[in-house]
Structure formats: C-alpha cells, structure tokens
Amino acid sequence: MIFGKSTARYFAPVWAALLIALVPQASLAQETPVSAASQPAAATEAAPAAAEVGAPAAGAVDDKADASTENVAAGSSAYTPLGPEWIKGQPKPGGLDVQPQYSPTGEQAYKLHVGLVWVMAIICLFVLGLMIYVMVKFRRKANPTPSRTTHNTMIEVVWTLLPVLILVGIAVPSISLLSAQYQSAPKDALTIKVTGYQWYWGYTYPDNGGFEVISNMMPEDEAKAKGFPTHLEVDNRMVVPAGEWIRIQTTAADVIHSFAVPSLWFKLDAVPGRLNEKRMMVKEPGIYYGQCSELCGAKHGYMPIAVEALPRPQFEAWVRSQGGTVGAPEPAAAPAAAPLQQPESGAQQPAADATTPAAATTPAATASPAA
Numbered sequence: 001m002i003f004g005k006s007t008a009r010y011f012a013p014v015w016a017a018l019l020i021a022l023v024p025q026a027s028l029a030q031e032t033p034v035s036a037a038s039q040p041a042a043a044t045e046a047a048p049a050a051a052e053v054g055a056p057a058a059g060a061v062d063d064k065a066d067a068s069t070e071n072v073a074a075g076s077s078a079y080t081p082l083g084p085e086w087i088k089g090q091p092k093p094g095g096l097d098v099q100p101q102y103s104p105t106g107e108q109a110y111k112l113h114v115g116l117v118w119v120m121a122i123i124c125l126f127v128l129g130l131m132i133y134v135m136v137k138f139r140r141k142a143n144p145t146p147s148r149t150t151h152n153t154m155i156e157v158v159w160t161l162l163p164v165l166i167l168v169g170i171a172v173p174s175i176s177l178l179s180a181q182y183q184s185a186p187k188d189a190l191t192i193k194v195t196g197y198q199w200y201w202g203y204t205y206p207d208n209g210g211f212e213v214i215s216n217m218m219p220e221d222e223a224k225a226k227g228f229p230t231h232l233e234v235d236n237r238m239v240v241p242a243g244e245w246i247r248i249q250t251t252a253a254d255v256i257h258s259f260a261v262p263s264l265w266f267k268l269d270a271v272p273g274r275l276n277e278k279r280m281m282v283k284e285p286g287i288y289y290g291q292c293s294e295l296c297g298a299k300h301g302y303m304p305i306a307v308e309a310l311p312r313p314q315f316e317a318w319v320r321s322q323g324g325t326v327g328a329p330e331p332a333a334a335p336a337a338a339p340l341q342q343p344e345s346g347a348q349q350p351a352a353d354a355t356t357p358a359a360a361t362t363p364a365a366t367a368s369p370a371a
C-alpha cells in the first residue's frame with residue numbers, strides 16, 4: 001500500500017540528496033586546478049573583502065582593486081615598509097567567518113568550507129522537518145492506533161544510499177584539498193626558514209645569503225601611533241615575494257611553537273630539532289597577520305607574525321637593504337659547495353701561498369666562477 005500510493009514521495013528525498021551530494025563538488029570543480037590564468041580574477045574578487053577588513057584609511061582602495069604588483073612603491077628601487085592601508089589579513093571584531101583568503105589553497109579550502117556549511121544546513125533542516133512532520137501527523141490524538149510496520153525495503157535502501165552518496169560527494173573535494181595542502185614547493189622556489197624562539201620569530205633567507213631577520217612584537221604605543229593593530233604588528237616583518245610559491249621550513253630553538261597565518265591558510269608546527277616544510281603563496285601584495293599557535297610559555301600571546309608580500313623587485317630591494325644577495329641559480333650551488341671546503345683550512349693554504357689573497361677572504365667567491 002505504501003509503495004503504490006506514495007512511491008513518488010520517497011523519491012523526492014533521493015533527488016534532494018543527490019543534489020546535496022553534487023553541489024559542493026560542482027562548485028569546487030570550477031577552481032580546483034589553480035592556474036596562473038585564474039589568479040587575476042580571483043585577486044580582484046578578493047579586493048572588496050580586503051577593503052572591508054582593512055584599516056579605515058580608504059585612500060588606497062583603488063590600488064587594492066587593481067592588485068597589480070606595480071602599484072607598490074612604483075618605480076622605486078629602495079625598500080619602504082608597507083603602511084597600514086595595505087593590511088589585508090587580520091581578524092576583525094565580531095567576525096564569524098573564516099578570514100578572507102589570499103592563497104590558492106586558502107581559496108580552495110574556503111569554497112569547501114562554504115559548501116559544507118550548506119550541506120550541513122540542508123541536512124539539519126531536512127531532519128528537523130521530518131521530526132516536526134512525524135510529531136504532528138502521528139501524535140497520539142490524531143493517530144490512536146499506531147502502525148505495526150517493522151520493515152520497509154524502499155525506505156531502508158533510501159536511507160542507506162543517501163548518506164553514502166553525501167559522504168562520497170564530500171570526500172572528493174575534501175581529499176583533493178588535503179593533497180593540495182601537502183604538495184611540495186617547486187624546485188626553484190624561494191626558501192625561508194622560520195625559527196620559533198621564546199618569544200619571538202626569526203626568519204632566515206638561505207637563498208639570499210643566509211641573513212636572519214629577528215621579529216619582535218611592536219610596542220603597543222608605537223603600533224597605535226602608526227595606525228597598526230596592537231599585538232599583531234611587529235618591528236621587522238617576514239618579507240616575501242608575492243605571486244610565487246615559497247618553501248617555508250619551520251623549526252624552533254627552545255620549545256614547540258606553531259607558525260600560523262589564517263588568511264594564507266598556513267599553519268605549521270615549529271619543533272626543536274626538526275625541520276618541517278610546507279609551501280606558501282601570497283597572491284597579492286599586502287600585510288597578513290598571524291600568531292604563534294602552540295602554547296609556548298609566558299609570552300606565547302606576544303609573538304605575533306606579520307607577513308609582508310611585495311612584488312619581486314621590491315622584495316629584492318628589501319633583501320639588499322638587509323645585506324642579502326639576489327642572484328641567478330648560481331648562489332643555490334654555492335652554499336652546497338662551501339661547507340665541503342672547510343673554510344678555515346681552505347683559507348689558510350692560499351694565505352700561505354699568497355698567490356690568491358681574494359680566495360682567502362671569501363671562499364664563496366672561488367665557488368661561483370667555478371660554477
């Protein structure tokens with residue numbers, strides 16, 4: 001009887017569930033392969049969100065909407081730190097959603113997040129609707145003699161298959177995000193080593209001469225005076241080139257810290273004696289804040305992270321201002337060769353000969369003409 005009369009009614013939820021299962025996948029399929037071509041469009045899309053999050057000084061909104069790299073201190077060869085109008089990734093009071101994302105992985109993750117919220121909402125409403133229907137329709141007053149039905153093949157098949165379809169629909173974009181997060185950086189990517197200290201960060205640039213930048217929280221008064229968020233701004237930021245993959249390696253000098261920047265979808269533990277590695281990309285120039293995310297002692301809450309993404313030329317200007325070097329592929333080979341040479345003993349021999357004094361002072365200089 002149940003079959004004949006209302007079979008169609010039982011099929012309705014099947015279609016609903018199919019829809020639920022396929023919607024997040026379809027929305028994700030559009031942008032799962034993050035190509036260079038899709039980046040400009042995504043960048044302009046993100047710009048309004050940035051304006052919303054950013055500092056009240058709205059003078060630079062036009063620059064942001066453009067998001068073209070030339071707009072940062074155009075034409076200057078010298079480095080000047082970005083001002084508060086360039087703040088893009090930071091928490092805001094009363095914020096409920098995930099921070100606007102400025103990395104390809106972050107954008108992919110944000111889409112999955114939105115899709116999942118919809119799946120959850122639809123399922124919750126569907127179950128709630130069923131419960132209200134049952135409570136009203138089959139209450140004791142309206143239905144004095146309850147049905148003795150114990151089995152219904154159709155219903156059982158439906159309520160087994162539907163959850164399976166929904167879970168498969170969620171698993172596909174979920175696993176592809178997982179694999180995107182664990183892909184390693186391209187071979188020629190810039191490497192930055194992040195070291196957690198109690199209680200500040202150190203950023204080392206092995207590809208640019210190996211200098212280290214020590215980054216401490218900016219004092220509250222100074223941050224306020226300069227228009228930066230307190231407890232997030234630092235004295236020396238981690239400067240990175242925008243729009244390219246970067247290899248971030250984390251370690252710690254004392255206890256476990258965690259390097260986390262929410263708007264870049266980046267979090268990686270910094271563990272003493274270990275070197276963890278993950279790729280990072282900041283799609284557009286700006287300032288992105290994060291915090292140590294592993295309880296590391298008394299001043300755990302006072303070691304913020306500030307990532308400053310700059311166009312390549314400005315990044316290189318910054319590297320030079322730090323006493324670092326910017327070069328072609330050769331410098332990558334030089335550090336590998338240098339340790340084998342035993343700098344001390346290597347320096348003594350030419351000094352004794354006194355034929356090549358230049359080589360004595362700079363062992364790296366001998367390596368680069370050879371390479």
Ligand SMILES: [Cu+2]
Pocket residue numbers: 196197256257258292293294295296300303
């Ligand atoms: Cu820490």
